[in-house]
Amino acid sequence: MTINKLPVICMKMNNMGGIQLNTVRKCKWLSLLVVTSLLILSACNTGKSELYEKTITGATDTAPGGLFNPIFYVDMYEETILELTHERLVKQNEKLEFEPNLAKSWTINEDHTAVTFELEEGVKWHDGEPFTADDVVFTYETMSDPDYVAAGGLRTLFVEPLLDYEEYNAGETTDFKGVVAEDDYTVTFHFNEPSITPLYMASVPIIPKHVFEEIPIKDMPGAPASQEAESIIGTGPFKFVHITDRERYIFLRHEDYWQGTPDIERINYRVVESSVMIGLIEKGEIDFVGRPSGIQAADYSTLEPNENLQMIEQLDFSYQVLGFKLNHRTDEDVKNSAIQPNNWVENKKLADPKVRQAITYALDREGMVNGLLYGKGDVINSPIAPQHWASSEERTNKYPFDPEKAKKLLDEAGFKDVDGDGFREDPEGEPWVLNMKYPAGNQLRERTAPLIKQQLEEVGVRINLKQPKEMSAFLIDMENDDKEDDTDLYLIGWGLETADPDPTELWSSRTPWNYSRWNNAKSDELIKQALTAPKALEQEYRAETYAEWQQLYSEDLPAVLLYIEPALWVYNKRIGGVHALPHTLFDDIHKWTVD
Amino acid sequence: MARYIIRRLLVFIPMLFLLTLIIFSLAKAAPGDPLTGKQLDPTVSKEVYEIQREELGLNDPLPTQYWNWLSSFTSGDFGQSMYYNGRSVESLISSRLLNTVYLGILAYLITLAVSIPLGIYSARRPYSLLDNTATTFGFVGLAIPNFFFGLIGIYIFSIHLGWFPSQSTMSDPLLTGIPAFMDRLHHMILPAITLAMAGTATYMRYVRSEALDILGSEYIRMAKAKGMKERTVLYKHTLRNALIPIITLSGYEFGILLGGAVITEQVFNYSGLGMLFIESIVNRDYPVIMAINLLLGATILLGNLLSDILYSVADPRIRYD
Numbered sequence: 001m002t003i004n005k006l007p008v009i010c011m012k013m014n015n016m017g018g019i020q021l022n023t024v025r026k027c028k029w030l031s032l033l034v035v036t037s038l039l040i041l042s043a044c045n046t047g048k049s050e051l052y053e054k055t056i057t058g059a060t061d062t063a064p065g066g067l068f069n070p071i072f073y074v075d076m077y078e079e080t081i082l083e084l085t086h087e088r089l090v091k092q093n094e095k096l097e098f099e100p101n102l103a104k105s106w107t108i109n110e111d112h113t114a115v116t117f118e119l120e121e122g123v124k125w126h127d128g129e130p131f132t133a134d135d136v137v138f139t140y141e142t143m144s145d146p147d148y149v150a151a152g153g154l155r156t157l158f159v160e161p162l163l164d165y166e167e168y169n170a171g172e173t174t175d176f177k178g179v180v181a182e183d184d185y186t187v188t189f190h191f192n193e194p195s196i197t198p199l200y201m202a203s204v205p206i207i208p209k210h211v212f213e214e215i216p217i218k219d220m221p222g223a224p225a226s227q228e229a230e231s232i233i234g235t236g237p238f239k240f241v242h243i244t245d246r247e248r249y250i251f252l253r254h255e256d257y258w259q260g261t262p263d264i265e266r267i268n269y270r271v272v273e274s275s276v277m278i279g280l281i282e283k284g285e286i287d288f289v290g291r292p293s294g295i296q297a298a299d300y301s302t303l304e305p306n307e308n309l310q311m312i313e314q315l316d317f318s319y320q321v322l323g324f325k326l327n328h329r330t331d332e333d334v335k336n337s338a339i340q341p342n343n344w345v346e347n348k349k350l351a352d353p354k355v356r357q358a359i360t361y362a363l364d365r366e367g368m369v370n371g372l373l374y375g376k377g378d379v380i381n382s383p384i385a386p387q388h389w390a391s392s393e394e395r396t397n398k399y400p401f402d403p404e405k406a407k408k409l410l411d412e413a414g415f416k417d418v419d420g421d422g423f424r425e426d427p428e429g430e431p432w433v434l435n436m437k438y439p440a441g442n443q444l445r446e447r448t449a450p451l452i453k454q455q456l457e458e459v460g461v462r463i464n465l466k467q468p469k470e471m472s473a474f475l476i477d478m479e480n481d482d483k484e485d486d487t488d489l490y491l492i493g494w495g496l497e498t499a500d501p502d503p504t505e506l507w508s509s510r511t512p513w514n515y516s517r518w519n520n521a522k523s524d525e526l527i528k529q530a531l532t533a534p535k536a537l538e539q540e541y542r543a544e545t546y547a548e549w550q551q552l553y554s555e556d557l558p559a560v561l562l563y564i565e566p567a568l569w570v571y572n573k574r575i576g577g578v579h580a581l582p583h584t585l586f587d588d589i590h591k592w593t594v595d
Numbered sequence: 596m597a598r599y600i601i602r603r604l605l606v607f608i609p610m611l612f613l614l615t616l617i618i619f620s621l622a623k624a625a626p627g628d629p630l631t632g633k634q635l636d637p638t639v640s641k642e643v644y645e646i647q648r649e650e651l652g653l654n655d656p657l658p659t660q661y662w663n664w665l666s667s668f669t670s671g672d673f674g675q676s677m678y679y680n681g682r683s684v685e686s687l688i689s690s691r692l693l694n695t696v697y698l699g700i701l702a703y704l705i706t707l708a709v710s711i712p713l714g715i716y717s718a719r720r721p722y723s724l725l726d727n728t729a730t731t732f733g734f735v736g737l738a739i740p741n742f743f744f745g746l747i748g749i750y751i752f753s754i755h756l757g758w759f760p761s762q763s764t765m766s767d768p769l770l771t772g773i774p775a776f777m778d779r780l781h782h783m784i785l786p787a788i789t790l791a792m793a794g795t796a797t798y799m800r801y802v803r804s805e806a807l808d809i810l811g812s813e814y815i816r817m818a819k820a821k822g823m824k825e826r827t828v829l830y831k832h833t834l835r836n837a838l839i840p841i842i843t844l845s846g847y848e849f850g851i852l853l854g855g856a857v858i859t860e861q862v863f864n865y866s867g868l869g870m871l872f873i874e875s876i877v878n879r880d881y882p883v884i885m886a887i888n889l890l891l892g893a894t895i896l897l898g899n900l901l902s903d904i905l906y907s908v909a910d911p912r913i914r915y916d
Contacts, residue, residue, distance in 0.1 A: 513637045
């Protein structure tokens with residue numbers, strides 16, 4: 001390691017530096033040497049390696065945390081990288097419907113309580129071992145284990161509906177019945193109740209049994225098999241060969257890949273500061289940028305004219321909302337972190353739906369998309385992402401920008417300016433000030449907040465815009481919504497699940513993330529119906545139920561949907577065979593080619 | 596001297612202990628914990644986080660939590676990151692510490708190599724063209740924020756001229772031997788110059804004003820009157836005495852170079868301790884916050900001790916016993 005030696009020599013020089021005449025000279029001489037060698041260095045650009053001819057380089061603006069295990073990973077950056085190395089039984093197509101992947105076919109039983117998958121044969125793990133039904137069972141068994149959550153696992157959602165999950169998870173039985181291997185290449189998922197989304201439940205990336213079976217579950221996240229390049233084993237088209245923590249991730253192709261050896265030999269995946277990313281893309285040092293970071297809307301037009309680049313403009317699965325705090329919880333419930341809609345106390349300032357509709361009319365959302373997102377992204381009125389089959393934008397109220405209508409609605413609701421100061425008072429003539437809170441950290445959101453204040457004050461709604469707090473502190477404020485809490489309006493962004501449109505976790509009354517504390521019996525009923533067999537087994541029925549729910553949402557308005565953010569991706573045209581889907585750039589990456 | 600050093604080292608122990616106590620209280624006083632920030636994923640139920648809080652010991656009383664940390668630390672274990680599942684603090688820090696140390700040393704060398712000759716020259720010919728240029732450069736260097744200087748550097752030398760890479764610590768980790776070393780050096784140049792900017796300006800001003808004072812003093816006039824060579828006067832008598840403030844500054848510089856590279860590291864996406872530090876605070880990753888602070892604290896204390904010792908080398912009149 002030559003690299004270790006130089007600093008040591010310099011240190012010695014330093015410590016004595018300036019004491020003796022000759023040392024000073026030496027130090028100067030050394031620095032001269034350093035400067036000269038730097039000049040030489042800069043001349044001979046050692047930038048690109050010729051180690052593998054067919055190398056492409058991708059980039060993201062945020063470093064993944066470093067846990068590359070598909071059942072334990074934490075962030076979206078890890079998730080994206082895992083798409084190269086690990087695979088699922090089923091994957092999603094451009095309509096977000098599930099199609100075969102490691103499973104070549106499946107049959108669902110009559111009452112929808114079981115689904116049997118026929119697996120591809122001849123699939124090999126990166127270390128050469130064959131992939132079998134036992135690996136699938138092992139993956140789900142691990143996630144159902146009592147130790148899984150304690151070890152840091154988060155995705156119990158996928159195993160909770162499995163047959164006798166509760167008993168197994170409580171440690172009452174060691175007999176795992178949820179996922180059963182019929183033979184080496186046939187595996188059956190059993191559910192407690194008829195499953196509306198059996199394929200979604202089967203879409204967890206599979207981990208290798210032969211690698212993990214000897215490791216206690218509590219040690220799995222910390223094990224080399226979850227963190228160290230050569231030890232991370234999947235079935236995907238590329239395998240990990242190197243990690244420079246938070247900086248660079250290197251993959252080589254999986255020669256035995258079951259769908260054919262990829263044409264690309266090597267993929268470099270770099271973490272690059274977003275302000276320099278554009279320059280590197282233009283220079284050709286970066287060949288592709290996809291989910292989750294993408295490129296900034298402001299940079300899109302800079303890259304667009306470049307003939308070497310192929311731009312991809314889509315909608316992302318995340319939107320920003322202006323929430324209305326409709327109810328507060330009782331002090332007691334906050335203390336016990338209980339969500340009991342019957343106890344809630346109504347926030348009188350926003351109780352009238354007309355007021356909420358007026359506020360929505362007063363906001364120039366089209367203008368926000370044009371001004372803040374450079375015309376990328378879109379205005380939406382339905383809280384289900386437009387990419388989904390369940391989205392029903394046409395059934396919603398549209399709320400175009402209309403300050404006059406906003407004023408009229410506010411007048412009708414009795415909120416009038418009685419003292420002539422330019423701001424409206426409530427129907428009792430008392431001052432009416434709405435407190436607005438938002439988290440810091442997202443530039444887009446930080447620029448949206450003052451715009452909202454300005455636009456609402458134009459129709460006479462006085463806004464007290466609070467100083468933004470960092471996300472952790474903001475979330476604590478949102479969760480401590482007892483009597484003392486003075487929040488009326490809040491900004492937040494939600495990333496939506498790409499697999500299923502079910503809105504239970506964001507908008508049903510009992511979910512903690514329903515920060516509006518929206519309590520609407522009809523809404524809860526519809527959300528539940530859309531998940532209740534047997535009717536909900538038909539997608540058409542679900543779509544119709546969700547359409548009705550979206551209509552209700554847009555009338556009752558627990559929140560204004562400000563805009564859906566764009567997903568702006570780019571790749572260099574020297575890469576061929578790219579097939580971008582709404583949720584990934586990496587679909588069929590083994591078919592990518594490079595000149 | 597040896598006794599003095601031992602005495603000073605012994606004093607470090609209660610100081611570091613106090614430091615951990617303060618940092619721990621401050622870190623805990625911030626709202627939220629390592630799991631709050633993760634809770635924005637609605638597909639994960641709150642019970643899951645409750646179980647993990649219990650597992651991480653976040654529900655224990657504060658003194659218990661501090662005690663647990665302290666006892667595992669004194670047995671040489673920095674613990675596990677609470678934010679990054681399954682990652683040990685040691686693995687998070689060790690991969691970056693060296694990066695930061697290399698960068699700091701190169702920046703320090705650049706600082707000395709530029710500031711001392713320029714300072715001395717300016718003092719010898721005050722208000723000359725070079726002095727004025729250097730002074731202007733000094734003020735500009737102090738006035739321009741690091742990140743801005745970094746971005747300009749990237750724009751000109753990296754994107755425009757293509758001389759230096761602009762991001763990360765190396766271009767290909769699969770390289771080995773001499774090419775790997777050269778490659779790393781190549782990547783350090785822009786960030787090191789950026790990091791050295793402010794320090795260079797400060798040092799230069801100190802050396803200049805100190806040397807100017809000394810050049811006007813009687814013993815220098817005496818030395819010159821004796822017919823000593825100009826060079827000898829300058830290097831043996833002037834420079835040596837002008838170094839005292841540099842030594843004082845250097846004591847702090849160690850800590851600053853270790854922890855102060857935050858912004859530079861961010862701009863150049865240079866994976867070092869600074870970036871980890873900021874992240875750990877945002878994520879409320881207590882074990883990492885504690886470990887880094889302790890590392891910085893210890894370095895600053897050692898740096899100060901070192902500069903105290905160096906005083907006596909530079910100026911024999913200073914004695915410790």
